[in-house]
Amino acid sequence: MHTPLPSIILELQKALTPHKIYLVGGAVRNRLQNKPWPEDLDLATTATPDLTIKAMKALSLRPNTRGQSFGVISTKAPNHTIEIATLRQETYTPGSRYPKVTFITDLKQDSHRRDFTINAIYLEIHTTGQTTPHDFHNGIEDLKNKKVRFIGNKEERLKQDPTRQQRYEKFVKELENTKEKSGATEGN
Numbered sequence: 001m002h003t004p005l006p007s008i009i010l011e012l013q014k015a016l017t018p019h020k021i022y023l024v025g026g027a028v029r030n031r032l033q034n035k036p037w038p039e040d041l042d043l044a045t046t047a048t049p050d051l052t053i054k055a056m057k058a059l060s061l062r063p064n065t066r067g068q069s070f071g072v073i074s075t076k077a078p079n080h081t082i083e084i085a086t087l088r089q090e091t092y093t094p095g096s097r098y099p100k101v102t103f104i105t106d107l108k109q110d111s112h113r114r115d116f117t118i119n120a121i122y123l124e125i126h127t128t129g130q131t132t133p134h135d136f137h138n139g140i141e142d143l144k145n146k147k148v149r150f151i152g153n154k155e156e157r158l159k160q161d162p163t164r165q166q167r168y169e170k171f172v173k174e175l176e177n178t179k180e181k182s183g184a185t186e187g188n
Contacts, residue, residue, distance in 0.1 A: 005129055006037055008059075008077040012084070013125045015055035019047035021084070022107070022122040022134070029118060031131075032143055043084045044122060046105045049073050052084050070101050089113065097161045111136045115157060115164050116171060117149045118142050146175040 013021050023031070025042035045052060049065075052073045056063040061075040061082075071086035087110040090099035104110060107122060114120040117139035123131040133140065137151055148171045150157050150164075158164055 003037065005125065005131070006041065006080060008080060008082065009041065009043070009125055010127075010129055011059055012043070012055060012082070014127060015058050016045060016047050016051065017127070019045055019051065021045045021047075021125050023125065023131070024114075024122050025119055028121045028123050029143060031123065032121070032140060037080075039080055041080050041082045043082065044087055044107075044110060045084055046087055048103060049086055052086070070099075071103055092160045094159075097163070099160075107134055108136050112151060114151055115161075115167060117147075117151060118171065120151060143175075148172050148175060 009021075009023070022044045023041065024044050026038045027041050030036065030038055047055070049068045049071055053063045053065065053068075056073065056075050061077060064074045067074065067083075071088045072083055074081065074083040076082075086103050087105060087107060089102045089104050089109060090113045091102070092099045111120040111122070111134075117137040119139070120135075120137050121139040121143070122134040124134060125131060137149075142149055148168055150168070
């Protein structure tokens with residue numbers, strides 16, 4: 001049985017209506033593994049950063065706009081740090097890990113910019129508190145099988161952002177620890 005969504009997520013969903021919001025990243029991995037909600041909650045939305053800022057202010061949250069040029073607005077709420085990213089397409093210039101960003105509304109297209117299949121699972125938040133998963137890269141299956149796979153060409157993804165190798169190793173280690181705690185062995 002899943003614990004209910006944090007109330008701040010439902011409040012943000014209502015404040016951003018008619019735009020959609022989706023949980024993504026660690027919160028989704030935790031949800032799918034029946035773990036508690038993490039302190040950090042990552043969301044994706046079809047709303048522009050300006051609309052996200054307006055919604056946060058309407059809820060008396062203080063938006064941090066440091067990442068606004070990348071479509072990312074963050075805030076602190078009771079029990080959670082929240083980062084909301086507008087769906088986007090990224091274009092990398094050789095030698096720079098900072099992409100040129102174009103805002104989009106297509107969830108599948110946004111998923112292609114994510115690093116790993118287990119990070120590209122979206123849970124659409126409905127006003128009822130129900131969620132609908134969107135998994136374009138078989139991330140749910142990879143999570144069940146304790147696999148970490150890059151989306152797209154691994155070498156190309158590492159050229160775009162060398163810190164992805166560290167993230168890859170971190171996720172492999174986390175999933176290995178989950179395997180050990182559950183008593184699973186290689187080949188299961």
